[in-house]
Amino acid sequence: MVEIFEECRKNLYTQVDVLGFEFEMGLTPQFIQELKEKGVSITLKYIPKDVFDKRAVEKGQVKFFDVAYLNTKEKINGKSITIELTDFVTHYTQDDIEELQQSMRAGSKVVIEDGQIIKVEKDKNGIITKTILTKDWHDWIDYWAIDFNYEDKKEIIKIKNESGETEERWTGNYLFENEWQSFRTKKNPTLEFTSIAYEYKKAGKYKVMVKVVDILGIDTSKIIEVHIK
Structure with missing residues (x-):
């Protein structure tokens, strides 16, 4: 990202969109x-799977949406830690409201524009009303989970070497282990936004991963470095 910044500044560009299938979690707001x-x-914009659908491309249905961000607050007490989810920022846009308002017939449709879910209604006289359904950032969260010691579990794969023997190799990545979670259900749609107090067995530096899954099924993650004394 620093290289992109330097290239833009060198060529006097003031704005750039970076497209990718995924981004490293160090790219914070x-x-x-x-x-x-x-x-x-x-x-930062995600490349949607629709780019592989020829029909979607031809119809102009491919939408690139901005990367979402989450913020947290950590509270350390001795060797225990609690994580609070304090914000979720998204600028998803999947519809052009102006175009929709002109083309839609009498009725209603739910659209997403700049991180807001909006219900657009058009009556028989052509009068349009818009109602924002997402009143708060909490409304975007469907599920969130925490791995309190993310780098404790390496991702190991088995491959065959040149001799035809199977050997295990570390991919360089780690496995997310769900050690605490809060999710919505039909009976209880309310989420908890502060985790339980997790107790570490010994002092040291740890990496905590927080993963959020929004109501569109898209997950956003953040790694937090904590120092337990």
């Missing part, structure tokens, strides 16, 4: 904001 304050506005 604070980091993106720092680059913006230095003169280059960088927007």
Whole structure:
């Protein structure tokens, strides 16, 4: 990302969209904001699976949506820690409301624009009303979970070497283990936004991963470094 920033500044570009199937979790809102304050506005956008659908491409149905971000607050007490989910920022846009308003007949449709879920209604006289259904960032969260010691479980795969023998190799990644979670159900749609107190067995530096799954089924993750004394 730093290389992109330097290239933009060298060529006097002030705005750039970066497309990717996934992004490293170190690209925090604070980091993106720092680059913006230095003169280059960088927007991260996910490449949707629709790009592989020829019909969707031909019909212009492929939508690139911005990467979501989550913020947390950590409270350490001795060797225990609690994690609070404090914010979820998204700018998903899947529909062009102006175009929809002109083309839709009498009726209603739910659309997503700049991180808001909006119900658009059009009556027989052509009068349009819009109602925002997402009143708060909490409304976007369907499920969230925490791995309190993320780098404790390496991702190991088995492959065959040149001799035809099977051997295990570390991919360089780690496995997410769900050690605490809060999710919505039909009987209880309310989420908890502060985790239980997790107790570490010994002092040291740990990496905690927080994973959020939104109401569209898209997951967003954040890694937090904590120092337990």
